[in-house]
Amino acid sequence: MSEPPSDWEQALNQLENDLENLKARYAQVQAGQTQQAELHQRQIHVRAHLRRYKDRESQAELRQLHQQLAELEVVLESQLLTWSSCKQPFWQAVRFGGLGFVLGVALHQWLS
Structure with missing residues (x-):
């Protein structure tokens, strides 16, 4: 017959779970920051192209990049602070x- 886990074991298991969640969140934030940097670079490139040529495709791409950056920023900020x-x-x-x-x-x- 097995004994129920002690408070110490439960606290240790909770700590391990919290550490795994923190590691996963850290990896997610790093990936988001990398994507954000790539989008910023693409946005700079499109703006430079738009200054020279002023075509509709570049304007649409710039709007899309701006929207993606805004969405990514909201996701990164909202996931940093959760109720739990x-x-x-x-x-x-x-x-x-x-x-x-x-x-x-x-x-x-x-x-x-």
């Missing part, structure tokens, strides 16, 4: 901020 990554710090801030407020009111009442 902010959950624990958020509740700690609420708890200790609330405690600080209560202590402040109590001290104010006591000193008044």
Whole structure:
């Protein structure tokens, strides 16, 4: 008969899962930044071409590149902050901020 995992084992498993998620997110951010740099370079090239020739294809490509860059920026920013990554710090801030407020009111009442 196997024993249920201890708190230590559960914490270690959670830490391993968090580390794997962090590694995956880091790889995703690196790939996104590489793609963003490539799109910026392509955008510079298209702008230079557009200054010389002013054709509709270059204008359409420039708009498309701008849109892709904006979408990529939103994806990179939105995935950096997720609720699961902010959950624990958020509740700690609420708890200790609330405690600080209560202590402040109590001290104010006591000193008044």
